[in-house]
Amino acid sequence: MTSQSSIFVTLSSTAVRSGTILLLPTLGEIFAERAGILNLGIEGMMIIGALFGFIAGFVTKNPYIGFVVGMIAGGLSALIHAFVSITLRGNQIVSGLALTIFGLGITNFFGQPWINRKFTIPVKDYAIPGLSKIPYVGQIFFHQDLFVYFSYVLMIAMWFMLFKTKLGVHLRAVGENARASDAMGVNVNRNRYFWTFFGGLLAGGGGAYLTLVYAPFWLDGITAGRGWIALALVIFAMWNPLYAFIGAYLFGGIDALQFQLQASGTTIPSSLLNMQPYLLTLIVVVAATIVLRKRHIGTPRELGEPYDREER
Amino acid sequence: MKKFLLAILVLAFVFTPVFGGVGHAADKMKVAFIYVGPHNDGGWTQAHDNGRIYLEKHVPGVITSYSENVPEGAPAEKVIRDYANQGYKVIFATSFGFMDPMYNVAKDYPNVIFEHCAGYKTRKNMGTYFGRMYQPDYLAGIIAGFMTKSNYIGFVAPFSIPEVVREIDAFTIGVQEVNKKAKVHVIWTNSWFDPVKEANAANTFLANGADIIASGTDSPAPLQAAEKKGKYSIGYDSDMAKFAPKSVLTSRIWHWGIFYARAVKEVKAGTWKSTEYWGGMKDGIISLAPYGPMVPEKVKAYVKKRKDQILAGTFDPFDGPIYDQKGKLRVKKGQQLSDKDKLSLQWFVQGVVGSIPKSGS
Structure with a gap:
């Protein structure tokens, strides 16, 4: 039971689960930002998804319904941000921050009767035939629950859509040069609305996965800042869905790794270990810009800039 | 402009701590509690709120109020000061970070009794309290x-x-x-x-x-x-x-009610003195x-x-x-x-x- 390799496998498969809480919001924000909308409200959308997903799961006794409701709740809350930043052409930073504060406030209010309740329906793990037999990899990645598999499929589908389809070209064009895409006949506002909504769906899903599977109960402020980490992971992934999992699992795994070091009695200060993922993000950004001599690491050119057709 | 109004509205909504159950009876002694989290958080603050309910039940002639989700630091000072202004006789602050705000307010209200949980600063009218959880x-x-x-x-x-x-x-x-x-x-x-x-x-x-x-x-x-x-x-x-x-x-x-009832009784009897209370299992403030x-x-x-x-x-x-x-x-x-x-x-x-x-x- 406690041989080194089985500890490694157990901790890694836990890292994948706790990484999934981050992976979903990161993927969503990548698409929203690709469309030119910076949404600092991930934390707020996550916690809204976490509460309403939890309530729905609790009432229907079905984690899958809970997850879908959590996604929808997150998506609807993102529409507030879309309205302010697209229709009103407001400041996206202010609006996103307000959305985070709003999310924390509204869940504090509506969450009161649900505090201390726990969600007791266990979510089953499924072994993928064939793949799950691969040593280590199979144990870690292919003995998971349906939500984790959903995130795998989603990640690949999103990468394909973004870089291989016309829909993806439109999405990227809107974030790179809204005026030019408008001239080409792409509906800028409709695209931006949709992808902001989509980002909210996934942020809500990440929150719901937290309260339905990973820490299945409701307490105020349960996301504890994970939305901000997702925001950093977007940069870490250089706006590419396929790289998002590296950062997400790294953040999930770093806890496991640094806790493992602590539990075995290391003398490295835990605060130093806690710093690792943030340090890595910085290194990736610096390396990508300086070492690769690439000025454009995927940052959408018009990220955060409102688009006004009338303006010249 | 609209967006700023929106943001300010949202901020105001979120940061206004909820005032619960303010009493009316003038002849009753008014006691206030300052909480760092929601009163029913299932943990730390809930334990204090159970203590507040215990106090109301066990000491006659007392009426209590609480403010929850009060941020530590400067915002707490206003909340504590408001209670002191409204004629509250005893104020309990239940988090370490309320120490300096309470210490500042206590100076201006010598006739109000202040009690701070887990801290180390005291005045003539401000004591501290904690429990020997190590037992x-x-x-x-x-x-x-x-x-x-x-x-x-x-x-x-x-x-x-x-x-x-x-x-x-x-x-x-x-x-x-x-x-x-x-x-x-x-x-x-x-x-x-x-x-x-x-x-x-x-x-x-x-x-x-x-x-x-x-x-x-x-x-x-x-x-x-x-x-x-x-x-x-x-x-x-x-x-x-x-x-x-x-x-x-x-x-x-934690069973904070034991301490709350004791302290309020002392205030009523006029025997309260500023102390650094560190109760053990024999006082009943903690248990398994x-x-x-x-x-x-x-x-x-x-x-x-x-x-x-x-x-x-x-x-x-x-x-x-x-x-x-x-x-x-x-x-x-x-x-x-x-x-x-x-x-x-x-x-x-x-x-x-x-x-x-x-x-x-």
């Missing part, structure tokens, strides 16, 4: 020492402040008293409340073969992680058995929650023997001899760690695996 910690350690089979016990710890180090040490002294082979492993999450980190820490222990998880943080996540793997756990703050009924052996819990059904009678009997000695004042968990992690004798046989040393404790006893990071302050 129940020690008893919980005995239970863990008896119940572990793998001799690997995990302790999920928040910050490396003396209060928490004291808890881990007392717990380990209990473990080692009945089981020399068992070790207590420590993980610092560097947070009071982060369910994901707490679950990760517990899962790390479980992967390494832990069969008991003790929690010093505020969420029930570690206990649920233990239950999922069919292992035992020990809760904190309030009785956490409802979160993981098959797993929780017991919880170390009812045991889970898996705890055998033999273990209960042993714990009861030790508990009776603590209640009688003939035994203290920090009675010597106590060796530190490296085997150095810190407290000689026949001696006892002084309260001053307990309050500034920054070393682990024998049987703890882990290290204490240097705290920033």
Whole structure:
């Protein structure tokens, strides 16, 4: 039971689960930002998804319904941000921050009767035939629950859509040069609305996965800042869905790794270990810009800039 | 402009603390509580709110109010000052971070009695209060020492402040008293409340073969992680058995009501004096929650023997001899760690695996 390799496998498969809480919001924000909308409200959308997903799961006794409701709740809350930043052409930073504060406030209010309740329906793990037999990899990645598999499929589908389809070209064009895409006949506002909504769906899903599977109960402020980490992971992934999992699992795994070091009695200060993922993000950004001599690491050119057709 | 109005509205909505149950009767003594979290958080603040309800029930002629989700620091000062202005006679602030705000307000209202939890600043009209949680910690350690089979016990710890180090040490002294082979492993999450980190820490222990998880943080996540793997756990703050009924052996819990009733009675009688109250099990301010059904009678009997000695004042968990992690004798046989040393404790006893990071302050 406690041989080194089985500890490694157990901790890694836990890292994948706790990484999934981050992976979903990161993927969503990548698409929203690709469309030119910076949404600092991930934390707020996550916690809204976490509460309403939890309530729905609790009432229907079905984690899958809970997850879908959590996604929808997150998506609807993102529409507030879309309205302010697209229709009103407001400041996206202010609006996103307000959305985070709003999310924390509204869940504090509506969450009161649900505090201390726990969600007791266990979510089953499924072994993928064939793949799950691969040593280590199979144990870690292919003995998971349906939500984790959903995130795998989603990640690949999103990468394909973004870089291989016309829909993806439109999405990227809107974030790179809204005026030019408008001239080409792409509906800028409709695209931006949709992808902001989509980002909210996934942020809500990440929150719901937290309260339905990973820490299945409701307490105020349960996301504890994970939305901000997702925001950093977007940069870490250089706006590419396929790289998002590296950062997400790294953040999930770093806890496991640094806790493992602590539990075995290391003398490295835990605060130093806690710093690792943030340090890595910085290194990736610096390396990508300086070492690769690439000025454009995927940052959408018009990220955060409102688009006004009338303006010249 | 619209967006700023929107933002300000939202901010105002969120940051206005909720004032609950303000009383009307003029002849009743008004008592206020300042909470750092929601009153029903299932942990720290809930324990204080239970104390408030206890006070109303047990001391006649008292009416209470509370403000919840009050941010620590400057915003708290306004909330405390408002209560003092409204004629509240006694104000309890239930978090360490309310110390300076309360200290400032207390200076301006010499006729109001202020009580601050877990701090160290006092005035003529401001006292402090806390509990010797290390006593129940020690008893919980005995239970863990008896119940572990793998001799690997995990302790999920928040910050490396003396209060928490004291808890881990007392717990380990209990473990080692009945089981020399068992070790207590420590993980610092560097947070009071982060369910994901707490679950990760517990899962790390479980992967390494832990069969008991003790929690010093505020969420029930570690206990649920233990239950999922069919292992035992020990809760904190309030009785956490409802979160993981098959797993929780017991919880170390607060009964603040005992102190609140005592202090308010003294104020009414005019005998209140500013003190630094540090109550123990014999005062009833702390205890163990009812045991889970898996705890055998033999273990209960042993714990009861030790508990009776603590209640009688003939035994203290920090009675010597106590060796530190490296085997150095810190407290000689026949001696006892002084309260001053307990309050500034920054070393682990024998049987703890882990290290204490240097705290920033």
